[in-house]
Amino acid sequence: MDTYLETGRLALRRFTAGDADLLIELDSDPAVMRYLSGGSATAPEVVRERHLPNILAGYEKWGGELGLFAAHEKDGGAFIGWFILRPGPQGPLDEVELGYRLRQAAWGRGYATEGSRALLGKAFTQLGVRTVWAETMSVNLGSRNVMDKLGMTLAETVPVPSDMQMIEGSEHGGVRYEITKERWERL
Numbered sequence: 001m002d003t004y005l006e007t008g009r010l011a012l013r014r015f016t017a018g019d020a021d022l023l024i025e026l027d028s029d030p031a032v033m034r035y036l037s038g039g040s041a042t043a044p045e046v047v048r049e050r051h052l053p054n055i056l057a058g059y060e061k062w063g064g065e066l067g068l069f070a071a072h073e074k075d076g077g078a079f080i081g082w083f084i085l086r087p088g089p090q091g092p093l094d095e096v097e098l099g100y101r102l103r104q105a106a107w108g109r110g111y112a113t114e115g116s117r118a119l120l121g122k123a124f125t126q127l128g129v130r131t132v133w134a135e136t137m138s139v140n141l142g143s144r145n146v147m148d149k150l151g152m153t154l155a156e157t158v159p160v161p162s163d164m165q166m167i168e169g170s171e172h173g174g175v176r177y178e179i180t181k182e183r184w185e186r187l
Contacts, residue, residue, distance in 0.1 A: 004069050007118045010111060012069040012083060015055050019070060020048045022079050031104050032081075035140045038167040058086060065127055066096060071115055080106035085119045085132075094130040096123060112146045120150060124181045133178045139169030144177075151187040152177035 005012040015023075024047045026032060030039035042051070058067040066086040072079055081102035087093050098119060100112050123129035135158060136143040155178040160170040 005118055005122055007114045009074055010115050011072050011074050014059055015070050020052050023047045026081055035137045083115045096129050096132055098132045098134045113149050116150055124184050131180050135174055135176045137169055137174050138172040147177040152179040
């Protein structure tokens with residue numbers, strides 16, 4: 001495995017062209033997709049023909065340093081999901097999004113916080129990042145708790161995208177959390 005980043009329990013690596021089935025399985029779980037699509041699975045052909053090629057193109061665009069990274073347990077190698085560290089579509093390279101999507105089996109085990117904390121460290125010490133942000137639906141308390149644990153602060157409320165209006169809780173909108181390098185260093 002070509003490891004991008006390790007934590008005490010996790011190894012993060014770049015996705016490869018052969019990883020479509022991992023993404024398809026993850027995106028087929030209604031509970032995993034609850035706050036993304038209202039529980040609807042991502043069509044396998046969309047994963048194969050659009051999502052995975054975009055992930056791989058991101059590595060080229062950002063020199064392999066930013067993008068979407070497969071997460072595996074170091075003990076046994078089980079795929080638990082992915083983490084993201086990348087700029088917004090038109091955003092500067094020193095302002096990046098942090099996020100994750102984990103299998104249900106990995107929920108409640110501290111993996112989201114552990115992987116995210118390691119990515120913050122890499123972003124601020126090795127990648128020249130100035131600000132890291134994350135967004136979720138207001139009602140997604142699990143993700144909001146992770147952001148709080150990381151020392152991120154609520155920056156603003158954001159509208160829920162039009163393609164997510166049907167999701168339970170969308171009427172409450174979304175939230176954007178941020179942390180700067182200076183704040184991270186103080187923590």
